[in-house]
Structure formats: structure tokens, C-alpha cells
Amino acid sequence: MTELISALALAIVIEGLLYAAFPEQMKRMLASVQALPASTIRAVALTCAAVGLVLLWFIRG
Template sequence: MVDLMTALALAITIEGLAYALFPEGMKKMMAQVMEQPSATIRVAGVTAAVAGVFVLWLIRG
């Protein structure tokens, strides 16, 4: 459980840094995402989730 909370905290930190360092870029990116069809966003989300599980599997063995 500690590992899960650590990973969540790290993800929030990285996302927060992106918004703090590149606010205009993040606004542009969000606008571009809003223009995409839901299916495209869903595929990107599933792909990211599968990649995350794969990396976790590689690390944890």
C-alpha cells in the first residue's frame, strides 16, 4: 500500500510541475484534447494504462 501511495504522490508531483512550469503549453494541450473524438482519447488512455502495467511488470518482475 505504501508503494501505491508513493506512486500516486509522484504522479501528482510530476503533473503539478508540468502545470507550474508550462501553464500556456498545458492550456494548449487541453484545448487540443477537447477537439479529439472520445474514441481517440479512450484509446490513448488504454494505451497509457497498458504501458504503465507493462513497466510495472518489468520493474516488479
């Protein structure tokens, strides 16, 4: 459980650094994501989750 919380905290740190370093680009990216259909966002999110799971499987296996 500690590893999960640490991983989530690291994701928050990385996201915060991106917003701090590139605020205008992040605003533009969020606006472009908002224009996408929900099905596209869902497909990309599920693909990212699957790639993440495969990477974890290789790293932890």
C-alpha cells in the same frame, strides 16, 4: 498500499510541476485534447495504461 499512494503522489507532483513550468502550453494541450473524439482519448488512455502495466511487470518481476 504505501507504494501505491507514493506513486500517486509522485504523479501529482510531476503534473503540478508541468503546470507550473509550462502553463500556456498545458492550456493549449488541454484545449486540443478537448477537441478529440472520446474514442481516441479512450484508446490513448488504454494504451498508456497497458504500457505502464508492462513496465511495472518488468521492473517488479
